[in-house]
Amino acid sequence: MGIYQKLGWFFKQHKKRYIFGIAMLMLTSLANLVPPRILGLMADQLNKKQITWFSYFKYTGLILVAALSLYVLRLLWRSLIWGGATILEKELRAKLFAHFMKMDRTFFQNNRTGDLMAHATNDVMAVQEVAGDGILTVVDAITLGGCTAVAMILFVDLRLTLIALLPMPLLAIFARYFGDKLYVAYDKSQAAFSKLNNKTQESVSGIKVLKTFGQAKQDTNSFNKMVDETICINKQVFKWQSMFDPLGSLLIGLTYVIAIIYGSILVNNQSITVGQLVSFVAYISNMVWPMFAIGYLFNILERGSASYDRIEKLLVQKPLITDKNADSLLNIQDLHSDLEFNIDSFAYPDDVDHNILKNIHFTLKPGQTLGLVGKVGAGKTTLIKLLLREYDNYAGNIKFGGENIQKIPLKELLEAISYVPQKNFLFSTTIAGNIAFSNPYATMDEIQAAAKKAGLHDDIMAMPEQYETIVGEKGVSLSGGQRQRMSIARALLKDSRVLILDDALSAVDAKTEGIILHNLKAEMHDKTALIASHKLSSVMDADLILVLKHGQIVEQGVHDELLKQKGWYAKMWERQELQSKVGENIDE
Numbered sequence: 001m002g003i004y005q006k007l008g009w010f011f012k013q014h015k016k017r018y019i020f021g022i023a024m025l026m027l028t029s030l031a032n033l034v035p036p037r038i039l040g041l042m043a044d045q046l047n048k049k050q051i052t053w054f055s056y057f058k059y060t061g062l063i064l065v066a067a068l069s070l071y072v073l074r075l076l077w078r079s080l081i082w083g084g085a086t087i088l089e090k091e092l093r094a095k096l097f098a099h100f101m102k103m104d105r106t107f108f109q110n111n112r113t114g115d116l117m118a119h120a121t122n123d124v125m126a127v128q129e130v131a132g133d134g135i136l137t138v139v140d141a142i143t144l145g146g147c148t149a150v151a152m153i154l155f156v157d158l159r160l161t162l163i164a165l166l167p168m169p170l171l172a173i174f175a176r177y178f179g180d181k182l183y184v185a186y187d188k189s190q191a192a193f194s195k196l197n198n199k200t201q202e203s204v205s206g207i208k209v210l211k212t213f214g215q216a217k218q219d220t221n222s223f224n225k226m227v228d229e230t231i232c233i234n235k236q237v238f239k240w241q242s243m244f245d246p247l248g249s250l251l252i253g254l255t256y257v258i259a260i261i262y263g264s265i266l267v268n269n270q271s272i273t274v275g276q277l278v279s280f281v282a283y284i285s286n287m288v289w290p291m292f293a294i295g296y297l298f299n300i301l302e303r304g305s306a307s308y309d310r311i312e313k314l315l316v317q318k319p320l321i322t323d324k325n326a327d328s329l330l331n332i333q334d335l336h337s338d339l340e341f342n343i344d345s346f347a348y349p350d351d352v353d354h355n356i357l358k359n360i361h362f363t364l365k366p367g368q369t370l371g372l373v374g375k376v377g378a379g380k381t382t383l384i385k386l387l388l389r390e391y392d393n394y395a396g397n398i399k400f401g402g403e404n405i406q407k408i409p410l411k412e413l414l415e416a417i418s419y420v421p422q423k424n425f426l427f428s429t430t431i432a433g434n435i436a437f438s439n440p441y442a443t444m445d446e447i448q449a450a451a452k453k454a455g456l457h458d459d460i461m462a463m464p465e466q467y468e469t470i471v472g473e474k475g476v477s478l479s480g481g482q483r484q485r486m487s488i489a490r491a492l493l494k495d496s497r498v499l500i501l502d503d504a505l506s507a508v509d510a511k512t513e514g515i516i517l518h519n520l521k522a523e524m525h526d527k528t529a530l531i532a533s534h535k536l537s538s539v540m541d542a543d544l545i546l547v548l549k550h551g552q553i554v555e556q557g558v559h560d561e562l563l564k565q566k567g568w569y570a571k572m573w574e575r576q577e578l579q580s581k582v583g584e585n586i587d588e
């Protein structure tokens with residue numbers, strides 16, 4: 001139960017929602033007691049042949065009212081409690097995302113991207129279950145279980161209740177034991193299935209290469225081995241399922257048998273009426289779920305608590321770059337968006353003798369786009385990292401709206417930037433969830449608009465469940481180009497003043513690239529953009545293009561000017577034009 005204390009901040013924020021939701025759940029439990037009791041009363045009157053049309057309509061009417069109330073109550077508690085869990089999920093994701101954005105290189109070296117993704121998906125899901133299914137199981141176990149037991153005792157018989165319910169605690173114990181085993185087995189099965197999916201995709205896309213190198217047989221063997229392993233893992237799920245399901249039915253059946261045998265004896269010696277026995281049998285079905293709920297509850301709380309601890313451990317980590325020089329009164333919204341780079345020199349802290357950037361000076365007005373080009377290792381990403389404040393140890397300054405970026409609170413600065421990194425990450429969740437990661441409160445319309453601008457909408461509509469399709473580790477694999485466009489959609493969903501694309505269109509075909517750039521242009525009219533790319537077509541419309549070589553600007557200007565200079569840019573442009581016409585690979 002400690003997890004509820006840890007999540008106290010959230011329940012305090014949503015106190016009214018949970019109080020009302022729990023009240024609705026309790027009323028649901030009470031309403032559940034009505035139909036069995038009425039059935040019993042009806043059975044007694046039928047047995048004594050005393051039933052009249054009036055009482056018949058009264059009883060059926062009451063059952064109908066109870067059913068309608070149950071419908072409304074269930075609708076209310078579901079939207080309140082499960083809705084609350086969704087809010088918690090969104091808040092935790094937003095917290096983690098904001099934290100990841102704030103953290104520096106060391107954090108990402110210490111925490112592998114895969115692990116961070118797991119925290120942001122699996123752990124967040126486990127915690128949200130505490131606020132959704134966890135509350136449901138606690139309340140149901142206590143109120144539905146408790147009220148039904150009390151009704152059995154009050155309306156029927158204490159002895160019958162004690163004896164007939166003897167097998168029920170076993171149901172809770174088995175639900176806990178098998179529930180846990182099933183969860184672990186199911187998780188492993190999903191991981192194995194996604195591994196198999198990826199392997200299939202790799203083999204199919206690499207089939208020509210495999211055949212050329214005579215590796216097709218080895219690949220088939222390793223594929224068959226993987227299929228066998230996956231089947232073995234899946235068998236575990238069926239094993240636990242086939243052990244638990246019949247056992248559950250057996251225990252429930254046993255309860256009914258005991259109730260009917262002992263109940264009949266009590267009817268015979270006139271301790272209870274036939275109607276009471278009918279009510280009792282109907283109450284047993286009310287008892288089954290609370291027993292399962294007790295079993296599941298422990299699993300939900302244990303998993304949720306462990307996951308919350310892992311999330312907390314991440315959130316308490318502090319970035320090395322701090323706000324020590326920041327002016328807390330500075331509000332980035334008040335700053336004009338001129339971006340000035342005045343870097344005299346920069347060397348990475350672990351290689352201080354080697355200047356990676358030298359004499360980088362330029363200014364961008366709001367709405368202008370900078371193109372950064374140059375060979376691999378020329379320093380394009382490094383320049384971007386300095387704007388993202390991953391390093392402060394450079395000679396010179398970077399100014400945004402006339403203020404040194406080191407004076408702007410880091411959180412505000414990063415919130416003003418949408419960054420599409422070279423390596424994009426995908427979470428094991430829906431497409432919509434993945435896009436909305438940068439803005440968990442985005443509406444479906446906003447998500448779709450961002451996907452359209454990023455040229456991804458049509459691909460999504462062709463997927464099995466469109467925006468609800470699960471992607472990533474546990475779902476459909478996306479191509480490199482689709483991942484890049486997803487990352488761009490994510491960045492566009494965040495309303496920021498600076499957009500950075502770091503080689504973000506490399507895997508996108510020329511036609512789609514044209515569409516995306518056109519859309520970005522419309523989007524960027526008052527925003528500043530930095531586009532680093534190996535494809536010159538991505539930067540040809542930029543207001544300023546810098547060609548970097550060994551960390552220095554060797555050419556600069558707009559596309560036409562650079563072509564006239566007949567330097568590296570003009571040569572590369574010619575090559576890439578030729579390449580796109582011939583469709584061949586020409587290396588730099």
Ligand SMILES: Nc1ncnc2c1ncn2[C@@H]1O[C@H](COP(=O)(O)OP(=O)(O)OP(=O)(O)O)[C@@H](O)[C@H]1O
Pocket residue numbers: 348350351356374375376377378379380381382383503
């Ligand atoms: N963390 C680091 N520590 C030391 N040197 C680094 C580090 N990161 C990059 N470098 C070096 O800095 C230089 C510039 O790298 P950078 O990634 O900025 O180039 P780039 O132009 O973005 O290359 P690419 O086109 O591959 O993205 C390279 O020589 C690289 O090896």
